[in-house]
Amino acid sequence: MIALRALSKNKFKSLLIFLSITIAVSAIFLISSISQGVIGMYSNMIKTDGDIIITQKGISDTFFSNVDINIRKQIDNYEDTKSSYAVIVGASPVGKIPIAGIYGVTKNHLNHYKLVKGKYPKEGQVILGENIAKQIHTRSVKIGNKRYKISGIFSSEIGFEEGGVVMNIKDAGKLFNRSSSFILVSSKNPNKTDELQEKISSLSEDIEVKTTQSFVDEYNQFKIIENSSLVISSLAYLMGLMGIASVMSMIINSRKEEFGIMRALGKSRLFIIKNIFYESVIMSIAAYTFALLLSISILEIIPHIETLQGYVNGSIDTNMAFYVFISTISMALAGSILPAYIASKTDPIILINQGCS
Amino acid sequence: MIKLNNISHFYVQNEQVLHDVSLAIDTGEFLFLSGESGSGKSTLLSILSTLLKPSKGELILDGINVKDIKNIDSFRSDNIGFVFQFHFLINYLNVYENIALAAKESYKKDINSLLQTLGILELSKRYPNEISGGQRQRVALARSLINKPKIIFADEPTGSLDSKNSTLVYELLKTASDAGTTVVVASHDLSIEKYATKTIKMYDGKIL
Numbered sequence: 001m002i003a004l005r006a007l008s009k010n011k012f013k014s015l016l017i018f019l020s021i022t023i024a025v026s027a028i029f030l031i032s033s034i035s036q037g038v039i040g041m042y043s044n045m046i047k048t049d050g051d052i053i054i055t056q057k058g059i060s061d062t063f064f065s066n067v068d069i070n071i072r073k074q075i076d077n078y079e080d081t082k083s084s085y086a087v088i089v090g091a092s093p094v095g096k097i098p099i100a101g102i103y104g105v106t107k108n109h110l111n112h113y114k115l116v117k118g119k120y121p122k123e124g125q126v127i128l129g130e131n132i133a134k135q136i137h138t139r140s141v142k143i144g145n146k147r148y149k150i151s152g153i154f155s156s157e158i159g160f161e162e163g164g165v166v167m168n169i170k171d172a173g174k175l176f177n178r179s180s181s182f183i184l185v186s187s188k189n190p191n192k193t194d195e196l197q198e199k200i201s202s203l204s205e206d207i208e209v210k211t212t213q214s215f216v217d218e219y220n221q222f223k224i225i226e227n228s229s230l231v232i233s234s235l236a237y238l239m240g241l242m243g244i245a246s247v248m249s250m251i252i253n254s255r256k257e258e259f260g261i262m263r264a265l266g267k268s269r270l271f272i273i274k275n276i277f278y279e280s281v282i283m284s285i286a287a288y289t290f291a292l293l294l295s296i297s298i299l300e301i302i303p304h305i306e307t308l309q310g311y312v313n314g315s316i317d318t319n320m321a322f323y324v325f326i327s328t329i330s331m332a333l334a335g336s337i338l339p340a341y342i343a344s345k346t347d348p349i350i351l352i353n354q355g356c357s
Numbered sequence: 358m359i360k361l362n363n364i365s366h367f368y369v370q371n372e373q374v375l376h377d378v379s380l381a382i383d384t385g386e387f388l389f390l391s392g393e394s395g396s397g398k399s400t401l402l403s404i405l406s407t408l409l410k411p412s413k414g415e416l417i418l419d420g421i422n423v424k425d426i427k428n429i430d431s432f433r434s435d436n437i438g439f440v441f442q443f444h445f446l447i448n449y450l451n452v453y454e455n456i457a458l459a460a461k462e463s464y465k466k467d468i469n470s471l472l473q474t475l476g477i478l479e480l481s482k483r484y485p486n487e488i489s490g491g492q493r494q495r496v497a498l499a500r501s502l503i504n505k506p507k508i509i510f511a512d513e514p515t516g517s518l519d520s521k522n523s524t525l526v527y528e529l530l531k532t533a534s535d536a537g538t539t540v541v542v543a544s545h546d547l548s549i550e551k552y553a554t555k556t557i558k559m560y561d562g563k564i565l
Contacts, residue, residue: 006449009449264433264439265500266430266433266434266437267430267434347408349408349409
């Protein structure tokens with residue numbers, strides 16, 4: 001195949017294109033998977049044990065939401081309520097660790113955290129996620145201005161929780177000066193979730209009640225993360241495209257004689273364009289494969305980096321791999337359009353002019 | 358039969374390189390275009406070989422006005438072979454592949470016998486940088502002959518060769534001409550004259 005031979009003969013320049021595509025594609029993979037990972041972790045935290053979420057009206061971020069925990073009593077009395085629990089989410093320095101997630105939860109939710117060591121916390125006590133526990137080797141830990149006894153260590157599949165600290169909601173209330181960030185309610189009958197939602201909404205004008213699914217779908221922070229990810233991925237795509245276009249232009253320029261001779265031999269412009277596209281597609285498939293393996297390796301390593309406390313996490317699913325593959329091919333083809341057009345326009349007369357007598 | 362009718366050419370305005378040139382070349386003729394540098398012979402060769410469109414006048418090849426040819430690439434591939442001063446072989450293709458690139462499907466089977474005729478069959482797997490200048494030019498000649506073109510245009514085909522290799526190239530071109538192929542060679546080298554059936558001397562864009 002002519003395209004393969006051409007690539008192997010122009011090793012250095014081919015390597016430059018390979019690197020351009022690899023860096024761009026790896027960036028797209030990592031940005032997309034990590035942002036999806038962040039969204040996934042937080043969504044899972046919210047969706048795990050509840051059908052309905054109650055937050056403070058008009059507050060778009062759960063970190064700043066304050067919901068009166070006492071409405072739980074009324075909610076629990078509803079016929080369709082299976083259970084409810086309240087959570088305070090916050091962040092604070094924990095011992096020497098500059099920032100970590102703090103989760104204050106009601107007693108009935110403590111069993112959500114799977115103990116691997118010790119006991120669930122009472123007032124004045126905390127349990128640590130396995131990730132953060134690797135960095136804390138004392139029996140107690142200072143959070144805010146208060147010292148808490150470490151009563152146990154838990155594991156969780158959610159990276160945010162693994163890198164955080166769980167405490168009694170009363171302690172968290174004092175620490176962050178709020179009643180609860182949100183309340184999650186499980187319904188006995190999934191078909192009557194709407195009715196339950198309406199009843200809860202009528203309890204207070206200060207609350208916003210949504211199904212956890214619609215909350216996750218509409219959550220502003222997720223939209224910000226998704227849009228930021230899209231912008232950064234688009235920039236990576238454009239940079240990859242520019243890299244391909246500029247190196248391809250260099251290659252085309254250094255191969256003018258080759259295209260001139262093809263034209264003199266009667267090869268059509270389409271033949272030249274097709275061959276340059278083949279070269280780009282071959283490069284992009286090779287670079288994509290390498291970038292995919294590189295990204296998977298990086299994503300495997302990231303959760304084991306203690307300083308990241310498990311907050312950075314991500315995985316590449318088939319859908320993402322497919323869309324990035326299509327993007328890679330389109331990037332390679334788009335980056336080659338102009339160089340291929342220029343190459344196909346090579347006038348074979350240059351072959352005579354070079355030896356002009 | 359090649360016919361040039363009142364061909365003039367300007368590369369830029371007011372810089373005329375060919376002045377009203379008319380010429381007829383018979384089928385199977387070996388035409389030698391001679392002249393000093395800047396005399397216009399390369400421009401004339403470029404026009405004859407359809408690589409350059411003349412500013413004025415018409416070129417008739419085998420009774421067809423070149424202006425009326427819709428697919429000039431295909432026409433070139435079917436009818437014309439080129440030999441340039443520099444071999445212009447594609448450096449990442451071996452000798453066989455360089456010729457195969459130019460060959461039409463029906464002529465690919467003839468590559469080895471052509472290489473045999475030109476005495477370079479044993480080089481078929483070698484790359485251009487692995488053979489001598491004379492051998493490269495023979496490969497370039499093989500590439501120009503593979504589709505059995507009606508016309509071969511050669512621009513200073515021996516410009517980068519020693520006398521021994523030059524003689525070999527001329528003899529190969531002469532053999533092609535004797536077999537009925539029209540050969541047009543533009544060169545400074547006057548030793549080619551003995552192979553030519555017709556010689557045209559150019560001066561200042563005109564045929565003397």
